[in-house]
Amino acid sequence: xxxxxxxxxxxxxxxxxxxxxPAYVAESFSNEQLIHLKTAIGSREWxxxxxxxxxxxxxxxxxxxxxYVFLMGRNFRNLSRREQMISAFTIAAFTFLFITxxxxxxxxxxxxxxxxxGIDIFKGFSxxxxxxxxxxxx
Numbered sequence: 654x655x656x657x658x659x660x661x662x663x664x665x666x667x668x669x670x671x672x673x674x675p676a677y678v679a680e681s682f683s684n685e686q687l688i689h690l691k692t693a694i695g696s697r698e699w700x701x702x703x704x705x706x707x708x709x710x711x712x713x714x715x716x717x718x719x720x721y722v723f724l725m726g727r728n729f730r731n732l733s734r735r736e737q738m739i740s741a742f743t744i745a746a747f748t749f750l751f752i753t754x755x756x757x758x759x760x761x762x763x764x765x766x767x768x769x770x771g772i773d774i775f776k777g778f779s780x781x782x783x784x785x786x787x788x789x790x791x
Contacts, residue, residue, distance in 0.1 A: 660684070661687045661691065662687065667691055704723065705723075707720070707723075708720065709721070764783075765786055
């Protein structure tokens with residue numbers, strides 16, 4: 654390759670990558686292999702998100718800035734066992750909550766229909782829901 658740099662090991666991204674490896678492994682890479690590693694690392698195809706907000710803002714009375722990153726997208730990673738347990742618990746909790754609210758709403762509707770038809774199950778006893786419901790419409 655004519656455009657190949659003489660020593661790609663001097664580039665910051667490659668230096669950082671190689672510093673995380675044992676010396677004998679880092680020394681074993683050829684320049685061509687390092688160029689391909691740099692291309693693979695730099696492509697960031699894996700880093701595209703549907704929602705990607707990034708920015709910085711200054712810290713008052715200081716020379717530094719703070720950065721923020723908000724990412725949202727489909728999770729392609731394999732979940733750890735703990736994440737799977739949390740996910741299963743969350744789904745179970747929301748399912749239980751949905752069923753509970755649905756059943757309670759169904760009972761309320763049936764009670765209002767019963768009361769509208771004038772059916773008394775227990776003579777002289779009322780929860781007061783029908784009176785409250787009628788008062789809402791006045």
